[in-house]
Amino acid sequence: MEDQISESVFEKHAAEAYARFSQAAGKYHFTFRRSAVTCGAKPCMVFLGNHSSGKSSIINWLLGENVQDTGLAPTDDGFTFIVYGEKRDDFHGQAALGRLPPEFAGLKAFGDTFVHGLRVKFRPIAFLKTVTFVDSPGMIDSAEETVGRDYDFEGVVRTLAELCDMVFYLFDPDKPGTTGETVNIFAKCLSGVKFKLRILLNKCDGFSSLYDFARTYGTLCWNLAGVLQTKDMPKIWTVYSGETRENAPGSLDLSDFNRHRDEFVAVFHDAAARRRDNIVSQTNSDFLGLSIRMRILDLVWRRCFACSAAVWLAAASAAAAVSRAVYAGNAAGGAFVSVAAAACAGLLALGAGFLAARLASSFVRTRLANRIDDVFRREYRGRIETGTHDDLFKTWDDIREETVKIVRSLPLRLPFFGELLRWRLEKTRKRLDAASRR
Numbered sequence: 295m296e297d298q299i300s301e302s303v304f305e306k307h308a309a310e311a312y313a314r315f316s317q318a319a320g321k322y323h324f325t326f327r328r329s330a331v332t333c334g335a336k337p338c339m340v341f342l343g344n345h346s347s348g349k350s351s352i353i354n355w356l357l358g359e360n361v362q363d364t365g366l367a368p369t370d371d372g373f374t375f376i377v378y379g380e381k382r383d384d385f386h387g388q389a390a391l392g393r394l395p396p397e398f399a400g401l402k403a404f405g406d407t408f409v410h411g412l413r414v415k416f417r418p419i420a421f422l423k424t425v426t427f428v429d430s431p432g433m434i435d436s437a438e439e440t441v442g443r444d445y446d447f448e449g450v451v452r453t454l455a456e457l458c459d460m461v462f463y464l465f466d467p468d469k470p471g472t473t474g475e476t477v478n479i480f481a482k483c484l485s486g487v488k489f490k491l492r493i494l495l496n497k498c499d500g501f502s503s504l505y506d507f508a509r510t511y512g513t514l515c516w517n518l519a520g521v522l523q524t525k526d527m528p529k530i531w532t533v534y535s536g537e538t539r540e541n542a543p544g545s546l547d548l549s550d551f552n553r554h555r556d557e558f559v560a561v562f563h564d565a566a567a568r569r570r571d572n573i574v575s576q577t578n579s580d581f582l583g584l585s586i587r588m589r590i591l592d593l594v595w596r597r598c599f600a601c602s603a604a605v606w607l608a609a610a611s612a613a614a615a616v617s618r619a620v621y622a623g624n625a626a627g628g629a630f631v632s633v634a635a636a637a638c639a640g641l642l643a644l645g646a647g648f649l650a651a652r653l654a655s656s657f658v659r660t661r662l663a664n665r666i667d668d669v670f671r672r673e674y675r676g677r678i679e680t681g682t683h684d685d686l687f688k689t690w691d692d693i694r695e696e697t698v699k700i701v702r703s704l705p706l707r708l709p710f711f712g713e714l715l716r717w718r719l720e721k722t723r724k725r726l727d728a729a730s731r732r
C-alpha cells in the first residue's frame with residue numbers, strides 16, 4: 295500500500311514536470327522520449343518478431359485464453375492492445391484509437407492506415423489487471439519489402455518501445471536470422487531502450503535433437519552479434535507456449551526449457567516495479583537531456599547575441615562616421631543634397647552592418663557546432679572534475695548529434711530568461727529524484 299502511494303506521488307510529480315516543461319522543450323527543439331506519464335497506468339509489454347514466430351500464441355498462453363488468432367499464414371496486419379475490461383469488447387480503427395491507454399494517444403500521428411489496423415480488445419482476465427499486452431504484426435523478412443508498409447512501421451515500433459515497459463523480441467527456429475526489417479528495428483528503433491529488451495527463442499519444444507538446438511541457438515547469436523552493439527552476449531530466453539510438456543520420445547529433453555520458461559513468466563510478477571524503474575530512468579534522461587540542451591543553446595544564443603551586438607555597434611558608428619563625412623563632402627550642393635546623401639550612405643552602412651551581423655552570427659554558430667564537445671566539457675567542467683556526472687556523458691551522447699544540427703542551422707528563438715527556466719528545471723529534477731527514492 296505504502297509502495298503504491300509513493301509510486302503514485304512519483305508519477306504525479308513526473309506527469310506535472312512533463313506538462314510544465316513541454317513548451318520549453320519545443321522552444322529548444324527537444325523531443326521527450328516519454329511525452330506523458332499517466333498516474334496509475336498499468337505496465338505494458340509489447341511483443342515483436344517475425345510473423346509466425348509465436349507472438350500471438352505466447353500471449354494466448356500467458357492469458358490462458360485464445361484472445362488472438364494464430365496460424366502459420368500472417369494473421370495480423372495491425373497492432374492489438376489487450377487490456378483489462380469487465381466486459382469483453384473489441385474495437386477497431388478510430389474506435390480503438392479512443393480506447394487506447396492514454397499514454398499511447400500520440401500513436402494517432404502515424405496516420406489513417408496505421409489506425410485502420412489498430413485493435414483494442416477488452417477482456418475480463420485477472421492477469422490483465424496488472425499488465426497490458428501489445429501484439430504486433432510480423433516483421434517482413436526482406437528489407438526491400440518494408441516499402442510495402444503504408445505507414446511508418448519503424449516509427450510505431452520505436453514509440454511503443456519507448457512507452458512500453460518491456461519489449462519481447464521473438465525468434466523461432468525457422469528464422470533465427472536477423473534479416474530485413476528485424477535488422478532495421480534492432481539498429482534504429484531499439485537503441486537506447488535495449489535495457490527493456492528480452493530476446494526469446496520460441497518454439498523450443500520443436501527441436502528434434504541437441505544438435506538441432508545448438509545449431510539454431512548459434513545462428514541466432516551470430517546474427518544478433520551483427521546488430522546488437524553490446525560487448526556482452528544478451529540473455530536469450532528459450533521458451534515455448536502451451537501446456538508444459540515433458541520430452542516426447544525421440545525429441546530433446548524439455549526440463550531445462552521448462553525451468554527457463556518459469557523464469558520468463560516470473561518477469562511479469564514484478565511488472566509494476568519495472569514500470570516504475572522505466573519511468574524513473576526515462577524522466578531522468580529526458581530532463582537531464584533538456585537541461586543540457588538548454589545550457590548549450592543558451593550559450594550559443596548569448597555568444598551570437600554578443601557578436602551581433604558588437605558588429606551592430608561597429609556598423610552604427612561606421613554609419614554615423616560615413617554620414618558625417620558624406621554630409622561634409624556635399625555641403626557645397628546645398629542642405630537637401632547633403633542630408634539625402636548622408637542618409638543614403640548611412641543606410642548603406644547599416645545594411646552592410648546587418649549583413650555582417652548575420653554572417654558573424656552564422657560564423658559563431660558553425661565554430662561552436664564544430665567544437666561542440668569542448669563547449670559541453672567547458673560548461674560541465676565543475677561536475678566532470680568533481681566526478682559527480684552520473685549519466686551526463688551518456689545523455690550527452692544521446693542528444694549530441696541533434697544538438698549539433700540545431701546549433702548549425704535551426705532558428706533559435708529562445709526564452710529571454712533561459713537561466714531562470716533552467717534553474718526551475720534543475721529544481722524539478724531534484725524533486726523527481728527525491729520522489730523516486732521514497
Ligand SMILES: Nc1nc2c(ncn2[C@@H]2O[C@H](COP(=O)(O)OP(=O)(O)O)[C@@H](O)[C@H]2O)c(=O)[nH]1
Pocket residue numbers: 343344345346347348349350351352363364365366368369432496497498499500533534535536
Ligand atoms: N511447436 C510450437 N509451435 C508454436 C509455438 N508457438 C506458436 N506455434 C505455432 O506457430 C504458428 C504461428 O503462431 P502465431 O502465434 O500465430 O505467430 P505470430 O505470427 O508471431 O503471432 C502457429 O501455427 C502456432 O501453432 C510453440 O511454442 N511451439
Ligand SMILES: [Mg+2]
Pocket residue numbers: 346349350351362363364369370429430
Ligand atoms: Mg500474430
